[in-house]
Each structure stands twice: as C-alpha cells, then as structure tokens.
Amino acid sequence: MTSYNTAGTVSAPLDLVRGEHESVTINGARRVAPKPKVTLTSLTVNNVGTLRKINNVVFPIVYSERFYSEVLEPSLDDVNKLVYYADIPVGACCCRIETGAKQDPPTLLILTLAVLAPYRSQGLGSALVRHALRSALHPTAPPAPTPPATGTATRAQLTQAPPRKVINRAIVHVQVGNNEAKHFYERLGFKENKILDNYYTSTRMEPRAAWMLVCDDIAAALGEEGANGA
Numbered sequence: 001m002t003s004y005n006t007a008g009t010v011s012a013p014l015d016l017v018r019g020e021h022e023s024v025t026i027n028g029a030r031r032v033a034p035k036p037k038v039t040l041t042s043l044t045v046n047n048v049g050t051l052r053k054i055n056n057v058v059f060p061i062v063y064s065e066r067f068y069s070e071v072l073e074p075s076l077d078d079v080n081k082l083v084y085y086a087d088i089p090v091g092a093c094c095c096r097i098e099t100g101a102k103q104d105p106p107t108l109l110i111l112t113l114a115v116l117a118p119y120r121s122q123g124l125g126s127a128l129v130r131h132a133l134r135s136a137l138h139p140t141a142p143p144a145p146t147p148p149a150t151g152t153a154t155r156a157q158l159t160q161a162p163p164r165k166v167i168n169r170a171i172v173h174v175q176v177g178n179n180e181a182k183h184f185y186e187r188l189g190f191k192e193n194k195i196l197d198n199y200y201t202s203t204r205m206e207p208r209a210a211w212m213l214v215c216d217d218i219a220a221a222l223g224e225e226g227a228n229g230a
Contacts, residue, residue, distance in 0.1 A: 036086035038124065040131055043072055043080045043092075050089045051082060058114040060204040070096055071111070075164055078135040079108070083115070083124050091115035093128035095136075097167065106165055108136040108218075110172040129188055133218045136167035168218045173199060176209040185213050189221025 043051060048068050055063055071080050071094040083091045091114050098107040110132065115125050141163045172190060174181045182192070190213035199210035215221050 037084075038086075038127070039084045040081040040128070041084060042077050043082060043094075045072065047082060047089070048072060051092050051094070054082075054089065054092055054114050054116065055112060057116060059112070061202045063112075067094075067111070078140050079132050081128060081131060083128055085119050085122075085124065090119040091124050091128060093125075093132050095132050097136075097164065098171070105169050106167050108132065108167050108170040110170060113172075125184065126188065129185075130222065133170060133188075133215070134222060136164075136170065137218045137222065137224070139164040139166065170215040170218055172213050173210040174213060175200065175205065176207050176211055182211055182213065188215070189218075190215045 041047070051071075052063075052068060073096070076095065076097070080094050081092065082089050083093075085091075092112070093110065093114075094112045095108050095110050098109045100107065110129065113125055113128060115128075170190070171193075172185055173196070174185065176195060186192075193212045193214040196210050196212055198208045200208040
C-alpha cells in the first residue's frame with residue numbers, strides 16, 4: 001500500500017447552523033460567549049487510536065483491525081474525518097466506496113457515524129455526513145506519496161494516485177427501531193429502500209434487522225444543481 005502524508009490535514013472552522021452559546025455574567029452584565037471552534041481533520045495512523053476510543057464508547061460492538069485499516073485508505077482522505085469541538089475530538093464519520101457491477105454507479109457507503117453524547121444536538125453529525133457527501137461528489141486528488149525513510153523509491157511508489165470518480169449515490173444502514181437515526185438521515189436526503197433481516201451478526205445488536213437508506217442524488221440533497229453537482 002502506498003504511503004501518504006496526511007498529518008495536519010485540518011479544515012477551516014465550520015460554521016454550524018446550530019451551536020452552543022454560553023450565557024455569562026461579566027461585571028453585572030450578561031453576555032453571550034461565541035461558538036466554540038469546530039474543525040474536521042483527516043484520519044491518520046497517529047489519530048486512529050482516538051477514532052477507536054470514540055467508537056468503543058458510542059457503539060455496542062468492537063470493530064476489527066481490518067475496519068480501521070480500510071478507513072485509513074488514502075483515497076478516502078477527504079471523506080473520512082474526525083470532528084474536533086473546541087480542540088477536543090468528539091466524533092467521526094467513516095465510509096468506504098462500493099463499486100459493484102459495471103452497470104451500477106459507484107456508491108458511498110457510510111459505515112459509522114459517532115458523536116459523544118455530551119456533544120450531540122449541535123449539528124456535528126450533520127456536518128460530518130454532509131462533508132462526506134460533498135467530498136464524494138467533488139473528489140480531490142489524494143495527498144502526494146511520502147518517500148520511504150530509507151532506500152530509493154521507485155517511480156511507481158512516488159506516482160500520485162488519480163482522484164476518485166464523482167460519486168452521486170450514498171447508502172447507510174440503520175438498526176430497525178432506531179427511529180431517531182432514521183429520521184436524522186431522512187432529513188439529509190436519504191430514503192428507506194428496504195429492510196435487511198439479520199443484517200447485524202453480533203448478539204449485542206437486537207433487533208438484528210436494518211433499514212437500508214439510500215440517497216440517489218447527493219447533489220440534490222446538498223442543494224446543488226445538476227445530477228453531479230455541475
């Protein structure tokens with residue numbers, strides 16, 4: 001696997017629609033403190049431990065090392081992000097690309113969306129999902145490969161990977177009965193497609209059925225013109 005340097009890939013502060021404002025009294029006058037800074041940062045080998053801790057707190061199952069290896073795939077650098085709230089890592093969104101048959105369009109599959117409980121209802125989850133959708137629709141070139149610490153790299157090892165193809169379709173699975181999560185994705189443009197029985201294999205996931213929610217037009221869900229955001 002080609003090595004990429006993504007350290008320090010941090011977004012500009014996000015302007016959330018909803019944000020926490022704290023009322024404080026200074027010298028007898030009530031004032032409102034500004035919104036805390038919220039930023040997104042790329043997943044790297046250096047912060048994947050943080051992602052693992054967040055997932056272990058939020059989800060009832062433990063994800064495999066293969067999962068964490070896949071979400072660090074360099075071609076997903078612009079999609080998979082940690083969210084920092086006032087410089088504290090509080091959530092993450094992890095996805096992968098499904099290619100399927102030749103006649104099927106490439107699809108963004110949302111694997112996990114996690115926000116720590118004290119930081120929910122402030123637009124962080126929506127910001128993570130919208131960022132993933134926007135990045136799928138408007139792919140950027142992966143970061144340049146990092147030369148090896150020792151030895152001489154071949155031309156192939158130093159060749160920058162091409163950007164992904166435009167992706168205008170997304171899928172997410174939600175446990176049947178989790179109506180709050182289902183309505184959350186529906187507000188973002190997803191629609192129920194079908195119910196998959198026994199989708200979850202872990203005994204900790206009851207019921208094991210999942211709704212498959214599909215967003216067939218990411219561009220429209222984001223309020224952009226044209227099927228591919230043109």
